[in-house]
Amino acid sequence: MDTGIIVGAVVAVGLSMVFWYGTWRYMRRKFVRYTQEMEEMIRRIQKGEYLNKEMLYNETLSSKTKQELLRLSDICRNERESSLRQKQEIQQMVSDISHQLKTPIANIVMYQDMLLSRKSSNQKRPGEEENWLRIMQSQVKKLDFLVQALLKMSRLESSMITLKLQEENLYQCIAEAVAQVTRKAKEKSLDIQVECPEETYLPLDMKWMAEAIGNVLDNAVKYSPNSGKITITVSKLELFVRVDICDEGPGIEEKHYADIFKRFWRAPGMHKEEGVGIGLYLTREILTRQGGYCRVNTAESGGSCFSLYLPG
Amino acid sequence: MSILKTRNLKKYYGGEPNMVKALDGINLEIEDGEFVAVVGTSGSGKSTLLHMLGGLDNPTEGIVTIAGNDISKMNQENLTVFRRRQIGFIFQNYNLVPMLNVYENMVLPLELDGKRKDARYLQQIITMLGLEEKLKNMPNQLSGGQQQRVAIGRALAGKPAIILADEPTGNLDSKTSQDVLGLLKMTSSKFHQTIVMITHNEEIAQLADRRIRIEDGRIVEGRWQE
């Protein structure tokens, strides 16, 4: 009877050992296969190859892991591509800038040549030289303006600088921006009205924000008719603070709403006005970098109305 | 790199003689990180397009490729899992799950996939959306704007390849709309998130990097990036 128990126990232990060994072998094999698969995928990512995207999205753990690996490979690829794109963008910018610089420089060179050739020939007309010099001066000014703007843009664009967000008073910021255009506004006898609570503290970069508002204001001043009115209204939303800048100018066609914030874009038929189509682009960049956004629509008076949104 | 591509996408309803061509050969390519607005009047097929892009419905013809996966070939179950991992939805009527609180709603897609939650990333989203105080509230205790913010959070939480927003401000007043749009914009720039937004409103569409106009099931403007 005892032997029966012993034999039974031995058989039971033996069977359970076989069972557990079998289970272990099975798990082990699965695990090895799984790690090999992962290893292969990682190796390919390292080599910069793209992973085969045709995978199954199903309710398994390995599908989840594979998907994360795919995402990793996407991120790597994106980084490569985006650095490439950045390079291209800088090239594009350089060519854009050189294109923009070409005209004033060509002008200056032309008038300089004329001045020089004038000295040798004797066909002088009174005041002609001074006139040319004036033109040259204005072109140099334009050049200076351009270079300044391009500088700002490139610094912003190439991420050379970062915006320092501090709790600042938006009111002061607006005041600073208005100050920049006061002289021009006076020339056109414009009325600039500001509606803003004096204590509106927001996380913003004072200098760049003033620039952003200033650019919009500049635009408004430029397109306002004489004795027009420009209103600046600050209102608080739940998450954002909105700065509206409205003028009584000709307004912007709806189909160009998305275009005006593009680099070097100028409204058709507005070429005679001073400007290079960089101000609004800068404004948008600055706002985006502060976590805000901007948009334009047409005011009831027919003028354009820019809204700048700052996270509050 | 384009994250979303459609080739000759068609969706027809009904049969001859009164067949309706909701989509009639859409070719579209959207870049990674792009914020695209699809504009069209009601009945133009823009919602159908969104359904196709999100794998909610099968096209009659054509291919939809998202993050390299041809979703028009997937079966229902794989498509569902795909949606859970790669697509975030934002609807006009928010579509929050009424029985879950704000936080639970936000992490629902993660939970559905049994994923670990990236606490710091979630915190970042919650702060951005201004929902710190509301996490334990139930959806019916929130205003429309707040609900839509939760929906944005939910769409972001899973780090999807693409967020599809269907008239996200359609149910909101103008003030809250601006908040919601601002958040979408921020989402796009801050997280380099690809967003496809459907709207009939030009004013809203201007916020996007690119605008695609669709009429009678065809793209009439903005097919390719300029």
Add this chain to the structure above:
Amino acid sequence: MKLDENNNRNIILHLAKSSVNNSRLRNFFTVFAIVLSVSLLMTMGTYTLGIETAMQRQVSDMQQVRYEVIDKTEAKKMAEEGDISYLLLIKQGVGIELGNKILLPSYYAQDTLKGKRSEVKLSEIEKDGTFPAKYEEAVVTREYCELMGITPKVGTSFPITGIDGVQEEFVISGILEGSWKSSGMYPVLFSERYAEEGRLLKDIPYSALVKLAGGEKMRQDAFEDRIVRLGADYGVKHKDVNPNNYFTGTLKGDTILAQQRIVTAAVGIGILFVSVLVIYSVFYLSVIGRTRQFGQLRTLGMTKKQIRKMVRREGMFLSLIGIPIGLLTGGIVAYFLKPAGWDWTRTLVMAVVVIIADVITVQISLAKPAALASGISPIEAAKFTGNVDTGKVKSEKYGTKRTARKGHGHKQGAVRPAVSGKLKRKLSPFGMARISAGQNRKKTFLTMFSLGVGGVLFMLAATFVVSVSLEEYSRQSTFEKGEYAITLSDNAAETSGRGLSGVQMDNPLNKEFVDGILSVDGVKKVYEYQRMEMKWEANGEAERDYVTGFDRVLFGRIQEKYMKHDSEVRSLNYDKMVENQQILILSNQTVEEVFGWKFKIGDKVKMAFDNGRQTIEKEYTVAGFIKDSDYYSENVINGWFQMPQELLDEVSGGLNLNDTIVVSTDESKEKSITPAIKSLVQENPNLILFTLKEQREQDKSSFTLLYAVILGLSMFIIGFSMLNLLNTLITNIITRKQEFAMLESVGMSRRQLNRMVSVEGLILSAGNAVMTLIAGTAAGYAGVMILRGFSAKYMHYHFPGWFYLGYIVVLIIVPLVVTSVMLRGFERQALTERLRVED
């Protein structure tokens, strides 16, 4: 479960939990249904088991078998058998009548031959007394002493007069414990010596009370087999083996026990079926109401499997709440129904069974709704049902699915196949209610069906109640032809010294008596029934029994009943039977139960008759068998042996064989007839009177209980139905809140709205009423016919009009009340608020 399975199970649990927390109404109905079914099952199961347990406990201190006639020395030998655990010798003498009480001379051995005396519970002697040891000592009951005017004290001497009139003196050695007041028998215990030598007991054979070791675990047939063999080994005849039927009734393999269990199980399955219907429809509606929500979850990437799981988990949560409550209530009710049968182990086993049964039930109920939920297209969520201005493209594919929502005719409007046939349908509240009901045909049908099942069961119960003719039930056999039955007392027969014949020699039921009865005003007719006592011998057995005669006419009627069957009775001929001395055997089945063998055609039966003048012995041949159920209506007194009247006359020698007379009367004169007959009967102590009136009262009380049980059960089922109706109505109203607000905003007055919704509810009720009427009537009729087939001849189909009317009233009132209460609830909210979409 696969090794690689995704680890995303928790959220499903969480969602299910949240959903459970969110839909109170559905939870209430589901939990209620679960509680109802669990508690019913638990009560029934535990009660049935309780009865068995109580019985087992009761029989545990009873003898398992009694060997009626056993030799003392054989008994001692038998006690040596290994499987006998208890053996006690007893004697029980012939009872001595003391007015309406009987003194029973008995002897119980002081010491068992095997086992402890306490193993079988016998009446014990009060403390100050002792077991009778001396010849003249006896133990009596207190009640006997009272009756005879004896001081109930040890040492008191008292006389006992035997049947033969001889008086003996005894001394009380003890008093028997317990109250014997209600008992008709007063035992008197004698000493061992008296049992051996005393006049009252010496001729009485010993009996043995026996228990087998492990007998309670044997199968019934094995047990019976064993006790018969044991008896045979020690000289006990088969007929003297008297198994304790209470005990054998608790053994495995008992047909009655099995039947009880089958009936319980069948009723249980019925209850489960009804609860499946309720839970199914509750969840079905709940899923339909959450179409959008499931759509949302599908959009967010919940797979079909996950949705299915979620719905199932919801059910499990509700079961988790409902089952314990149901188990508790059921257990408590069962306990109070049968406290003596309470047994923890059995209750727990029953609880486990009920839990498993109900979990399975819930899962079955949920299978379809879960599949429905998982089949919801993700686009359901993308669809917007509120603002018409935003006008979104809706494809027809999913447009038709949501029948309750009316599509706004947009561009795709033209493709809708569900165009109404007419340009303008009748848009009165009634018309709109009809359109609405028609739009959701499946839902409507489902509700009607599940309501109908309840209604049909109710009708079945009601039909049973109204179809039982209590009068006919009471009039079965004895009272079929009359209202009074007067019969010879058995006691008289026992004490006459010559048995029944002894009484019949001076038969009180004589012509004079019958004439006396007939002379009572209102008595219409008197039927006389006869039987004759005799001793028979066949197959080695000898017994006392009675023989009854049948005449030519009666034989014709009996034969009639067997014409359609393949039976030997068919070919018998009355005259031939007389000529060949042939007899018929009634209930051969009983013969087998008693002796272990059956009469066969051609068996010879020797009979010895004592007709008062002489003893006649004759031999008869068995010619056929008749079933007792076919014979009861013909003759109120039945023995095993039936013979042609001529043969009986041969042996009766002019003895008045009357045994019972049945008196047919004019029932309107009952008041005067009863006392008259009573006084006539009381003149002779050997006559006993039975009246239909008493029988009716007795039957009525037993049927009242049965009715209560049946109606109670059907009320429960109606409860299920009403639960269903309520759920349907309430869900219907809640989910259409917005639609109603819209109707109001376009100018539907509250009264019109109320009428429309009420009519929708009433349509359901009407459908149910019709279904109940048709199916219930059919089922009721069929049920009555089936019962009649089982010889319940007292059932006659009647339509349960009042019950049906009551049911209809409830069916009408419920929708009206629910509608007006619900709509009043809406009023508290502003119209504009209700118009808003709510998710």
